[in-house]
Amino acid sequence: MPSSVLVEKKKLENPPLQMHHMGDRVLRQPAKRVAKVDDEIRTIVRQMLQTMYSEDGIGLAAPQVGIHKQIVVIDIDPDKPEAVPLVLINPVIKKFGKETCSGQEGCLSIPGVYLDVERSEMIEVSFKDETGRMRTLQADGLLSRAIQHEIDHLNGVLFVDRVENQIALNQELKKRGFSASDVRHIG
Incomplete structure (x- = not known):
């Protein structure tokens, strides 16, 4: 990995970047593919990492900071x-493992809300790294969950859209001042 990021x-x-929260339209717009990985993109990656660490996160997608590009840092x-x-540019999940597991997730765009979400235990993802090279990665456990969560952001999907326990979801959102009407359930 080059020292530039x-x-x-x-x-x-x-x-350096401002976090957007649930209810903000910017989180629901699909991100655009990055045409060329250049110094501008590496600057965005560096700023995203600094913002993620400042917010105590383990993952951040560009739409969460108002940037409509398919960039994820984890x-x-x-x-x-x-x-x-890990820097993933234009990430695409190529394979989902057969096993799924439920695990607690939170999100920097929905601070204070932690709920269980069912996800694939193992995935294979292809992406460009910060140098523009194509890569493929197999991930499981927390890394798999984080990648799936962040790629959802690139498609305008929030983790709360995947929560099955509606009672817990509504209670947690209300407790933290978010509106359940901002949830878009995924069937």
């Missing part, structure tokens, strides 16, 4: 300085 894993008082080990974050 590595950032220090620390909280910034004023992160770091499931934010407390380990040596763990290299």
Whole structure:
């Protein structure tokens, strides 16, 4: 990974990008494919990483910070300085494993809300990295869940759209000041 996108894993008082929250239309618009991975894209990636670390996240999709590009950053080990974050540009899930599992998810765009979501345990994803090279990755566990969650953002889908327990969903959203009418259930 080139040093041009590595950032220090620390909280910034004023992160470079502003987080958008559920109810904001920007989160529901599908992101556009990145035509060329260049210095402008690497700057966005760096700013997204700085914003993600500042917000105590493990994943961030560009639409969450108002950028309509298919860019995702993930770091499931934010407390380990040596763990290299994952940068996925134009990611596409090529295969979903047969096994699914339920796990708790949260989202920087819906702060304070944590609910169970059923997802594939294993996936295979293809993407461009921050240098523009095509890559394929098999992921399972938390990394698989994080990738699926962030790719949903690129399609205008929020994790709450996939929550099956409607009672818990409505209670959590109300408790945190979000409207259940902003949920778009996925059948």
